[in-house]
Amino acid sequence: MAISNAAATITNASAGARRYSEIRRVTLIGAWINALLATLKLVFGYLAHSQALIADGLHSLSDLASDFLLLFAAKHATRDADEDHPYGHGRIETVFGIVQGAILGAFALGIAYDAGKRLFNPERLLQPEVIALVVAAISVVAKEALYRYTIRAARRLRSNLLRGNAWDHRSDAISSVIVVVGVTGTLAGLPYLDALAAVGVALMIIKISGELIWQSVRELIDTALDAEQVERIRGQIQRVGGVQRVHMLRTRKSGGDALVDVHIQVDPTLSVSEGHRIGEKVRGELIAEIEEVADVTVHIDPEDDETCSPCDHLPLREDVLASLRVHWAEFPAAEAIEGITLHYLDGKIHLELVLPLEWAPDRAAAAALAHEFQRRAGTVTAIGDVKLRYR
Secondary structure: OHHHHHHHHHHHHHHHHHHHHHHHHHHHHHHHHHHHHHHHHHHHHHHOOOHHHHHHHHHHHHHHHHHHHHHHHHHHHOOOOOOOOOOOOOHHHHHHHHHHHHHHHHHHHHHHHHHHHHHOOHHHOOOOOHHHHHHHHHHHHHHHHHHHHHHHHHHHHOOHHHHHHHHHHHHHHHHHHHHHHHHHHHHOOOOOHHHHHHHHHHHHHHHHHHHHHHHHHHHHOOOOOOHHHHHHHHHHHHOOOOOOEEEEEEEEEEOOEEEEEEEEEOOOOOOHHHHHHHHHHHHHHHHHHOOOEEEEEEEEEOOOOOOOOOOOOOOOHHHHHHHHHHHOOOOHHHHOOOEEEEEEEOOEEEEEEEEOHHHOOOHHHHHHHHHHHHHHHHOOOOEEEEEEEEO
């Protein structure tokens, strides 16, 4: 078992390192492109007198800042679980999502405020030149290509960090489309259109930042996976042999991973080890078959305890046996008992006793002995059926 655990730890560590390496590579490519586009937009936005292009350049600059924060978050989010963080460090991704959304929102509010002032002061309106249109068109193509590249990596790595970054690229592409419209309109003789385009860019960024923050907050408060994912998990569990019923299925997210807690009902007469084996099979199947599931806790039930346990008021073995000894005093067969199994079912404690074969020379003797054990045990509160086995 120790060897197996050590191997699993090494495997998880190497997987985390590979995941971080891929996230880092994708993010650095995006950072270089964001740096180039931000420079082009800010420089030519200033030279070409386009407020919308300048606003778009600030958006790209915020993306660049997010890229470096993302690298920091990804490095720590992919660390293995430790004593202080038994569920891993995936929530670092979640916290970063809130930070990323707040940064985007702050930039957007600044852009909207400045553009709004210009709209109400016509003398401050800018008159963009054709070069602003060319730079905006280049940005549309580059950022859409970067979105597609990043979103594919995000899906492959199940990374909310990259998914948020991909949508940053897509929002930048869309904002550049708005810039194209605004600059084109202004060149056509509509001087307000460039400033209106800047406001449109800001509103779009505010919407995206709000969605990013809301998604991260939902994860922080342990919101369940969507209904379709939960049903897929339930179906996978029910396909495991030995599982009679599934209840109290709970799910939550931690970064790019899904965590699952579930109660499964099995045959109450199974051994502890067989019930445990079924639980391990459930855990293994979920992790192997459902990509986002990273950890599963399985609780084995002999009966449905979804609302409450019908046996939680019953005494434990030590107290039960102490009471039985009193009622079985001076009963010779009780002294010969070689094993006692307790079954806590239906609010009762059912007994399974093992006796030497010589105590049942024939069917009549066995029936009489069983009747006497049942009579004596029945005087103990909460005792149900008594069954005898011989060996």
